[in-house]
Amino acid sequence: MILCTAVVGAGRMGSVIAAQLPRKTRKIIIDIDLQQAARVARMTGGEAFDALDAAAAADLVAVVLPAPMVGGIVEQLIDLAKPGAVILNMATTARIDPAVSGKRSDVSVVDAKIVGHARSMSEGEAAMIVVGSEDPGILARIRSQLPGFRQVAAGDPDLVAEINRIGSAEAIRAAVRIRRELSRRGIPEDWIDLAIRTVCAGTMKAFVEGDLGDFARVLVREVERELDGPPPGTNFPI
Known part of the structure; x- marks a missing residue:
């Protein structure tokens, strides 16, 4: 099965995340700056969009944005996401209101925080993701889409x-x-x-x-x- 992964945010860390996606994955790069999204899409073999609607096709959605933006974006994504989708909150200090994350039982919203430095990661240095879920299916999906991380481990994301x-x-x-x-x-x-x-x-x-x-x-x-x-x-x- 070929998965579709959307990366919301085409900045420095979003670019690093997008670059890790496997060659066979359908990649959707979303940013309000369409030119920036297009640059990352060209680099990774993906498709560029400037609207969240494009994430409706994704099995995994990585939200890689500044913390103040994340809550509102995730709330919109929950309404758009297809059944079974996993939405990752990857902003280190962003917290999602449980009332928002629990809005749909068929969509998972998971904290997934990065221990690493974007530039070092882009140069090949190791990093890890601490995931706030012990669900083996969610962990396996993240690992399959982000194989460049040395570890994708269940743990307390607040420690990151x-x-x-x-x-x-x-x-x-x-x-x-x-x-x-x-x-x-x-x-x-x-x-x-x-x-x-x-x-x-x-x-x-x-x-x-x-x-x-x-x-x-x-x-x-x-x-x-x-x-x-x-x-x-x-x-x-x-």
Whole structure:
């Protein structure tokens, strides 16, 4: 059976989602900016539309829009969707009113939040989706249409906002500290940019992959001691 998937929102993350859809899937790209929708449609072999009505044919509808827009769009999609359709709310902080999501028993509205960065994902980095449903049929449908995600897992989608907030904040904090410290030492700006992009980002990736060299592993132990603090009763540096 060939599925039809609609992506509502052809921005940065919507483009990433559309690009993951399998070759055989019928792809419907919807955006109020028809030119933007057409660009993504050309890139993915889909069809471009600027009206939600086009989603009526979809088995899976991924709503990839800014959070304030999502509630109203989902409410319209519920009325349009065909029986058995699954509508995904993929905006990290958007919440759907239960009265809206329960409007039709033959249409499923599911939170599906992305742990990942759009640009990194477009460059091939791994990401995952946390789905607010344990229904094996819904999970299987999402996995079949978005095979590029390392994991599509049932879980609490509300955790994703916290994961992304902490991850982004700490990454920004590290980048700002590096820039300030290297600038203080008189390092040229273009060198600093490369240090942040390669040394900092590359070290983080190697840390996750367990691929740190001896020098970096020593630094990990030093940082862990700093974060753990001195043992109780110790009033001198360890």
